[in-house]
Each structure stands twice: as structure tokens, then as C-alpha cells.
Amino acid sequence: MTTTGTSTERVSADLVARVIERLRGVLRPDQILTSKTDRYNRARVPAPFPVHRWRERVPDLAVLPESTEEVAAVVAIANELKCPVVPRDGGTGLTDGAVPLRGGIVVDVKRMNQVHELDLENRTVTVGTGINMLKLNEQLATHGLIYPDDPASYPCSLVGGRIGTSGWSLIGARYGHTRDLVLSFDFVLPTGEILHVGDGAGGKISKSSSGYQLKHLFMGHQGTLGIATKATLKLYPKPEAELSPFWAFDDYDAAYRFTGALTRAGVATFAGAVLFDEYKVAYLRRDDEAYIPQPADVRALTCAVLYGWEDEVRVGGKRLFRIAKEHGARYLGDEISEGDWAARHDRYATPLHGRTKTGQVVPMSWHCEDAAVNYTNVPAVTKAWHDIVADLRRRTDVFDDWGMFAYTSADTGVDYLTEIDVGIWEQRLDDDAWSMWVKAKRDIAAAALAHGGSISACHGSCREGEVDLVPRELGRGFDVMLGVKRMLDPNNIMNPGKYLLDFAYQGDVSAQLAELRNLP
């Protein structure tokens, strides 16, 4: 189903040669990479996929620009010669935004990692989008400041990728998510023109009512509308204190009720809560050293995290502990509370394995499907998703259910990033298993929509499977997406093949869209 509206046409060798020749006029030789290792490594993302099809995702060349002007020159050449361009930042996304589907040029922004301006009075920093948040925060800490955008890929993702995916932050309930923390940015459009976008005039303005609110349009597009090159970010005082208590429950329902109570408490330093379901706790008790010793009646967990001045954190923390007592929560202790929270900033570095149905250990890669779900619908979506993965597991050992988390997205607890972690035995992920997985992904997305949710709170929804349901989720908004894409990218060169946006170039597609919207 997913191939509807897409083609797999690749760039010809002749066009690649002409592109390289032209690029030599705007970049130094060391900025143009054509070797096999340079290209294959830039086709790699963390989401498991059929490895025997890696060749299909490899770009024809990669470039390493060092300024907005160089990015613009590269994109202008690509547009003129009609060669695909795919922006790549950390390459840590889970919906294949950085994967080239038609070859062409990968624009790797890593060399644009400078701090251009630190404004201590207005509390902003302007950076190249190739900078990583951890490295940025090491510099900001010397001034007592922090840029609190905190994905699970914190040590390895880059500011530009956070813009391109409109990222979600673990501590977003306190500080906001990427869309709230990025004030403005320079952006290269698919024609090579340079745009500065923010609220109103952009720059260091955090709120303007002047004109259309274009900033959000150029965030979360998965590289299909252009490339962010320089961004101005909002800064906060580095927290004086952190508190991250973990509580245990006999059953999921009690942990769920407690999580809701925590988020509704209105504690100002509250930065987030995480609900671990019974499958997740069973998985951790099987394979995580912190949880192996836990008694059998620990079946579901809730953790909360607070950041701020120490006196505020202590007062807020005591309020949460009083709520915990009222809900019969059992505090798991300081060591596991602190250790597990610290590990949440860095989930991409964890070596993983899964089990066959007979219990034998197999090497598995981690994959995570997410959705945005309202609090009242989290239990129903949780059950539906486990049923879907259980059906996969019955049919093959390639998939292993590693349980679910629900993370607060907002300070009021209105909705949750709901995620199911699935171990995938990539060495056995043949075409049949991949088809099963794509169908499961579509079913997972459909379950979220059926419960009033959104397909993704964090990752994006342009990967095979879930992408089929985007026209249904967005309704008339998807037609607007097609119009915007056609207007801004007349030659469909910017990350082509993603988000079903090829439809923008195919005339009347109302029948195809109706078919997608009526998928079971």
C-alpha cells in the first residue's frame, strides 16, 4: 500500500557526473564525498530495516557544506539539474527522514556546528544546526545556562534534525519541546533561496502576531521542504537541582491513575512523568540489571522528574511524595531512581538482545513506534498495540514485545507520547517478515487514530506502513500539504518519496487519497 504515489527512480550516472562537476565550482574537493563508505554510512539510521536492501537507500554522493550560502549553492545546483537532495543531521530519527529513497545528494550539516552568538542578556544562543545539544550545553554550563531540548538521542542528535522532525523532549512538560525552544532559523528552500523564519521578523522574538506563523511549517517536515542551517535558541538557567523518584505498583491500573494524579498536581518544577506498563516491567526484570532483583509484585512503575532551584524542587517533590502515599505507591529507592533517569537521556547507546519463544537469546535491534494519545485513551491504545505485536510474535521469532512507556507531553497531562518498544531480529528480517512489520505499523497507527490520537508525538509518520494513514489523520490538511510542497519544491528534489508527497505532482489524486482514507 505504501508505494502508492511514489516511484523508485534513481539518478543516472551521467547526471551524477554533471552534479559533481558543478559542485566543484562551489565546494572544496574535501567537501564532496563519493566513496562507498562515505555514502553507505550516510544511508544508516537506527530504525531496523531489511539489511539486504541497504543498497536501495544509498546516496550517489554526500557534501559537507560549512555555511548557509554553501548549502544554498548546493541546493540551487540540484534544483537546476533536478537531482534529489536529502538533508542529514544526526541521522537518529526513527521514521527514515534522513534516508535517501532515490539516491542523489546527502547534505550532511555536521560541519556547521559553531556557536555564532551567545546573548547573555536576552538569554539566547545562535548556532549552526550541525551542533549537538550535549556539546552545546557543555559550553553553556560555563555561563550557568542550559538549552533543555532532551531527546532519548541527546548525546548524538543535532539541532537541525530536531527542527526537521519537530522533536519531542523528555523534559518538555517543564521547558517545552523543540518547537517552543527554537525561536527562529535560517532555512534554504528547495530552489536554493534563503529564508529567515520565526515569529514575525524572527531573530530573538518569542511571540509575534505579525503575519502567518510560518515557523511551524518549516519544522517537522522531515527534510521535504528544505534545510535549516542556523538557529536561535531560547536558554534557561541550568537547574540547581534534579529529583527523579521511581514508584512501583502491583498493577498497571494503579500506576496509570497515579501518573494522572502527578501530572494534574500543577507543580511548577514538574518536568515529566513516565508510566511503565506490565510488559515493560517484565522485559526489564528479564534483561535489565537494575530490575532483575525487583520482587515479583513490582508489576508497573511510574517515575517523575523535577528540575529547578533546590528549594522549589524540594517543596514540589514533597507534594508528589504525598500524592504517592495517597495512591499506595512504593518508592523504589534512590539508586534505581537516579540511575534509571540518568540513563533515559541516552537510550541509543544500549546494547540489546531479545528472546526466541523458547527463551534463547538472539541479537535484536530496538525499534519504537509512537503516537500522541490523550490520557483517558492510553490504556485502550496500550492493549490494542500489545495485541498487534502478540500476533506478530505468534507467527515469528523475529519480533519481541519489549513493553510500553507513556511519557507526558505537556505540563497539564492532557496527552502522552505513547510508545511500544519492539525488538527486531534484523538478521532474519527478510521480505516476508518486513511485510508483516509494515502491516503491523499500519495497524498500530490505525489504533492510535481510532482512539482520537495522532500517529506520532515524536518520530514523525513518513515511514512505510504508518504513512498510508497520514491523509486520513490530516484530512483536508493533507491536500494543503500537497499544495505547499508543489509550490515550494516545483521539481520535487527535496527528499523525494517521503510522506506520499509525490502525489503533489500527479494531477488529480482525489481517488487515490479517498482509497487511503478508507483503509480498514
Next chain:
Amino acid sequence: MSYRYEDENTPPEPQRASEVAITTHEHVYEVDPRLMELHVLQQTFPNWDTLRIMHARHDHLEWMHHHFAHTTVTGSELIAEIEDPR
């Protein structure tokens, strides 16, 4: 590090930690070797390297705390303050 090669490559006698896990060194948990016979093969691993990895993990977590905040307030402190507000 031990003087003898065999000493350094022989972990402490394993203790059962759960139906599927054992412990060797204190705080070091491992999957029961009987579950790693078909698809994942085990290798000899020196004691010093096992302990280095464990300590490095602890160092990393400690570093992460300080990276995000200057101090860490513990839950046990707050429980004590709630139970005895003096």
C-alpha cells in the same frame, strides 16, 4: 589485575539471580549461559574488563546527573522530611 592469566579470566562462582539471570561479580548481572547456546556465543572475558565496563557505566550516569543539574535531591531525604518535619 591478577598475576595469573587463569585467575583474571575466571569470574567468581555464579549465583542465581532469577530464572533467567545470574550474578558473578557484585552488581554484575548476566543472562543465564544456558540461554546463550544457539544464536549468541559466549567468549572469555577478563574480570578487569567486566569491572571496567560496570564502573564506566556508573561514571557515565553520574556525569549525566551533573550535566543536567548541579545537585540531586533524593527521594529518601524527602520521605524523611515528610515523616519528621522537624
